Amino acid sequence: MEQEIQNELETITRLTNMVIDFFVNYSFQVIGAIIIFLIGLIVARSIGKFALKLCEKNSVDVTLSLFIASTVKLLIVAMVLVICLGKFGISVAPFVAAIGAVSLSAGLALQGVFSNYGAGFTIILTRPFVVGNTITINDISGVVTEIKLAHTLLATEDGEIITIPNKHIVGEVITNSFANKVVEASVGISYSADPEVAIQVIKQSLAQFDELSQESPPQVGIEAFADSSINIAYRYWVPTDRYFEVQYQVNLAVFKALQTADIEIPFPQREVTLKNAAAE
Structure with a gap:
């Protein structure tokens, strides 16, 4: 012890x-x-x-x-x-x-993760877009809400959030329309109607909407001479978060305005001629 x-x-x-x-x-x-x-x-x-x-x-x-x-x-x-x-x-x-x-x-x-961070660093340095811009990448479009080192967040008009890894952004073709997005539409009028009157009616319809961007004024003109109609095209810019809402309202306003002005919107027609069979 x-x-x-x-x-x-x-x-x-x-x-x-x-x-x-x-x-x-x-x-x-x-x-x-x-x-x-x-x-x-x-x-x-x-x-x-x-x-x-x-x-x-x-x-x-x-x-x-x-x-x-x-x-x-x-x-x-x-x-x-x-x-x-x-x-x-x-x-x-x-x-x-x-x-x-x-x-x-x-x-x-973790090379995939690091490539996202490297791409995010490139985006922040080169600034091809900033928060609030509307961008389109590989048919994916939305308003940029946040730019992080690993990914970029886009918001759609329906309230959806799209997360794009930054490595899928760098090196791709990016369309940046800033805060707005262009709407392209057309309507056919009869060959008997005056296209100048139709163009003026459509311009007046577009002028009723305050949502349309004035920095890039709406464009209205003859797009093509189709088989049964003269196609009048119109283009205008609207805020991305109200793209579909304004587009639907404008189309309805254009339709009503053409009806009020008695400008016919034709529909395709086909004539079928039947011949009697030769007598035996």
């Missing part, structure tokens, strides 16, 4: 001596590392805020501004950690090699 107690006391003594030796030999390094780390955190936070304010001052996109500020802060913290480890005589080379190997494996496994 006394021997066991003696062994435990010796163990405690050795541990105590090790702790004392450590603080005697590395006390200044520990204190210095803690001070350097705390100062580094303060400096990293301050420089991060400064970078964010600088980006906001130069009207840089919000997402890109936050990304730059966070990256600057992380880089400074990483450098401070390297300095603190050096105070203890710890070589960071093995850690750098290990981080490199892990990063390579993670990069291969």
Whole structure:
């Protein structure tokens, strides 16, 4: 029993001596590392805020501004950690090699995710569109509501939210009509009607709608000479979030206006001639 107690006391003594030796030999390094780390955190936070304010001052996109500020802060913290480890005589080379190997494996496994982030970074830098624009990509159209590093969100008139990974945006043909979208329609009138009168009637119908954009005035004219009608085409710009609603109202107004003006809207007709069979 006394021997066991003696062994435990010796163990405690050795541990105590090790702790004392450590603080005697590395006390200044520990204190210095803690001070350097705390100062580094303060400096990293301050420089991060400064970078964010600088980006906001130069009207840089919000997402890109936050990304730059966070990256600057992380880089400074990483450098401070390297300095603190050096105070203890710890070589960071093995850690750098290990981080490199892990990063390579993670990069291969997550290359799809990283490609979205890279594409998002490109979108924010080049700004082919901004929040509030109406864009069309691969027959997908909507109003841009949010641009993130990984994906872009579009909203439709029906309240649907479309999420497009950014890698499917960069490199594709993008149609940007900004806040509005063009409506293209046509109506056929009889060859006996005066097309100039029909064009004027349609223009008056379009002028009744305040929703139509005045920056790009409506266009009305003869589109084609069909078999049984003269096709009058009309184009106008409307807010994207009311595209179908306004289009349906305009079509009804045009139809009623043509009826009121006694302008005939013909329908296809076919004449069939029957011949008597030759007498036997």
